[in-house]
Amino acid sequence: MGTRDVPLPRLFKILHGEDRDRWPLEARFIAAAHNGDVRNIKKIAKELDVQGHGIPATVASTTYMGMNALHAAGGRGRLLAYQYLVEEVGMDVDKPDTAQEFTPVAHAVSNGCLPAVKYLLDHGADVHQQRSKGNIALLHTAAVLGYSEIVQFLLSRGADVDAISDLGTPLAIAALRGYASIVKILLQHNADPNKASCQFGPLSMALQKSSVSCMKLLIQGGANVSGDIAFDNPLVKAAEKGLTEAIKCLLEAGANPNVPNTFGRLPIELSAEYGTREDVEILFPFTSPISTMENWSVDGIISHVKMEIKQLEDGNFVKERMSDLKQQADEAFKKQDYPNASLFYTQALKMDNFDSKLLSNRSLCWLRMGDGQRAYDDATKCKRQRPKWAKAHYRQGAALMFMKDYASAYSALSRALELEPENEEIEKLFWEAMELR
Template identity: 40%
Template sequence: MAPDAYAALATRNKVEQFLNAACTGNLDLFKKLAAQLDDGKGLAGTVADVKDANKRGALHFAAREGRTEVCKYLLEELKLDVDAKDEDGETPLLHAARQGHTVTAKYLLDHGADPAIPSDLGATALHHSAGIGDIELLRFLLSKGVDIDSQSDAGTPLIWAAGHGQHDAVKVLLEHHANPNAETDDNITPLLSAVAAGSLACLELLIQAGARVNIIAGGATPLHIAADIGSPEIINCLLKAGADPNVTDEDGQKAIQVAAARGNRGAVEILFPLTSPIQSVPEWTIDGIIEHMQSEMGKQQGDKVETTLSKQDIPQVSPEARRKQQKQKNQEGDVAFKARTLIWLDAKACRALVQIASKGMLPGGAALRYCWHNKELVNAFRFSSNTCSFRV
């Protein structure tokens, strides 16, 4: 290896050790490595310039790990920019807030951090504190006069709190007059988020605050989502608040059909006496609609298997082998097939939540529930909670 290559590798290793020292809070080692990296700019200039491939510096990593003493050294002695942004437009405050490091976040705020600065996705410290249920930081941020209804790509702080099932955060936000009917660009509201998260407690608070129960996002209502989940408590809560069981989704299906297709008998029993008969269902009984919807699922799955086989140009096999193959696919692909068949929400309704590259990546159905169960991808939970990783 050429001398220059050795030198570059040595510097790279030292940078990794330097940033790791910020992560672990080893202030003595951090100072030692900073001095070794100083090429004449002075400690402040050197430390400010050392960043990983995502443009995250020592202050970002120290904040992310809750290393308040390191933050104190960087801000009070080296006078670093408290609002420095990384490649995603995230400040140290956002990193601290997202990980629930309340003490560190409050320290940054007390030393000039701007709580209103959003990431490139529009998320502020208030969004993150609401999403993880950090009530102390949430109240502290609200005392600073931040915009309680600020919009991110995934909605307002109330939508984040409801979507994460953070009952106490929802309560605090509503007490501070957060809009219970705020919508994302795709019409997702706090109430719809609470239903998708399966949070009865959040749902009840939102209804008490005047949240609308018959809103439609991506072609489906909260009742469709509740029927998909199969929660009797949530279904009853929505019905009591005026949810209409006869509203159809974008595929012409009522909530009872959603429940029946999922095999959620309890939900079907609740919805049956409130739902007008559906002409396409031959036998209008609880068992009849469940059998009909399960049969329709089977037919569509069979079509899917045949289409897949023809597209792959698979050689013909014996009828017995084909039956066995289809039976196996029916068993193994049940969950995936239901996601295809039960089209409650168009994938566009949560593109801000999972950053789906194209509308077809999630085949139409059950998209909102998928999104809320994978919201960390969107909310920029890019680090493991137990490790401090970076690319130099």
Template identity: 40%
Template sequence: MAPHFVLGEQAARNPSFTYLLPPLAGPGVPQQLLIQSAAAGDLPAFKKFARMLDGGKGRLKEAVEAVKNRGAGALHQAARYGRTAMCAYMVEELQVDIDAADELGATPLGYAIYGGIVDTVSYLLDHGANPDKPNEKGCTPLHLAVEQGHCEIVKVLLVKGANVDSSSDHGTPLHVAASKSQDGCMKILLDHHADAGADVKGVGTFTPLIVAATEGLTDFYKCLLEGGADPDVPDKFGFLPIEIAARQNRRKDVEILLPVTSRIPSVHDWSVDGMITYVNKQVEVDPFFKIRPADLKLEGNRAYMRKDYLTAAKLYNMAIEHDPEDMTLYSNTSVCWLKMGKGMNALETAQVCRILRPDWPKGCYREGTAHMFLKDYEKACNAFLDGFKLDPANIEIENALRMIMPQSSLQIPEALKSLKASRAA
């Protein structure tokens, strides 16, 4: 199953991303009014509240930068609402940090992209904003622009030097375009020589063409193939794009893929009908496809218990097709890949689980264990901490954090104390 990219989940997780004015009461009123005036583009009011917060010290930059809502400052809010003149005052007059990140790693440029404001995006880029600065998931401004379908912004970013093949936990911008059915953005990326054969995890199992075949994105084949996509690269279970399309009875897809795919020796009738017939016969003789959908998870559990991890992973994956809302299927599949020593596959599955259910501690734990297997201890620690924030009483996650302490530079003991204290309060 292809992961669904939801880079815009930041807006749902971070109220500061969709500007909401807090109640105007209490000692924080000037700070709230500063943010409000920035979002409204009211420069005289903004200057007034900035001076009020500065208190005559002559350090307006510091006073403005100190006002944040979940890490997002006045420049973030001005950018989000396309207040270019307000951005210019802060960037050129006050010289605030143009690449300041909120608590999820989003910069003012990301906020402007989320708002779809081309002029503000151009202004920020012209004045030094980093077009490749990633957020906490490794997603760059280009990933976000593609996910939102902002073709003009995609063009601006690429002209300003954004890396067309920047890699994140969710793959390259081209993967995002395929997964989100952004054909306009895909064509722009390919025109700028995006790598049509790039794999999400760099192991040759999840290319944009695999995404297109899995999701049935027929209109994407031509531009991907013309861009250099290799139709002979299989998915992690060994199926070629043409087999994936044939298994789903997508005749048009098979017609497109057949002439460019190397002949499969076991397919005697190398034609569209022959390919579909071959795959259907494979399904008929495959014992997996004789299992009732309701029993797939149970049979997967049995295969896992007898340490037949590949069979278990296949059964869990088939069960996902029938019940994509069952997060334990993703979690179990991730464990199977780890047992087989396939760390990248385990990570990919765990991250899909987290995308679909970001509030589930087990998904965080699975991602953390996959990162540990790959010896990426910083990312493992961050994933475990995310899970611990969701469930500070989770002993399994706490033990994992303590185990990773020697390998991580993060101050884990302090983080654990802080999280427990905040939960107790």
């Protein structure tokens, strides 16, 4: 529980009880600052000044729970309190608290107080400041909390519209939260609609939230709808969520319905399982026939998918089918028939999409066929499932080497070698990556 979760006075009541007179003086002091009560700030500072340093010095130096008076003043954002603390006491407008690393202006942003934000920036606060934990800038904070007026103001003061943090870009954050008004503002200020964060772009973030309004704004702003990356395919996400309007919009924008997800399932198959008949009908004219489906029609696709689901509920069928597919895949791989091997691995993954060995093997197939991106996608999925499996990191490193991203390959292979230090194959590629980076 932190100061952003519970207003300070309420937090202090939880910690110290209802009777304010029994709170520690420092807590009462910070609560007075939170309320913007300059008279009470001075009064309590006088009680705290047992060594006679004077009220201004005591006001400047008094902290509680890592916060000083200027951090707490963001609670109500009363400008008289800011004027006293900054102009008379001379407190540092860029000093972070020790609890969350929030500066005074970051506290003002998180409390949604635009006048306080304006005042602090006018008095020297840095609009580009970032928390070291997570690289979170002021714009990220305003975007994640939905404060559109503060977003607009920060941009007018030169905030970096595409700043990257652990949360993503401000645009990705706004899209994930479904804040269409903020998405629109950021795009008007030339935010990059294709800048990925955590490997997912703003368009995928919007669809994750099922925000069709954000999705439309992003497409108008130039977002890539192609879905070339399996795990970041917007049409797949729309189909999985049954977002009929989004499917229509993506197809009109040129999205490719023949790009499968990580487990080899096309958007039309996902619509048959998760969406409606209408979704299947919309996708049908744009989708190339699937060879394993005998009856290529809307009814045939729906029946086929329903039959697959029923079969997956039969444990014996799944076990026998998986064994057969793995055997066919391995035989094809030994013959260096990588296209068919990858096809069999894909069919097996439809039955068990958590089989990391299948992902690892298919990643190698893609690599042998010269498709570094798909090899990387499978290796990344494999690594997420088994983060302590050396081969997953090795496969990712090999894919990155193929794509000539030697610095990232070195990092992946370093982790692989750390997990399996005696593996000569990993060690050889690791040294190669280190030389090339």
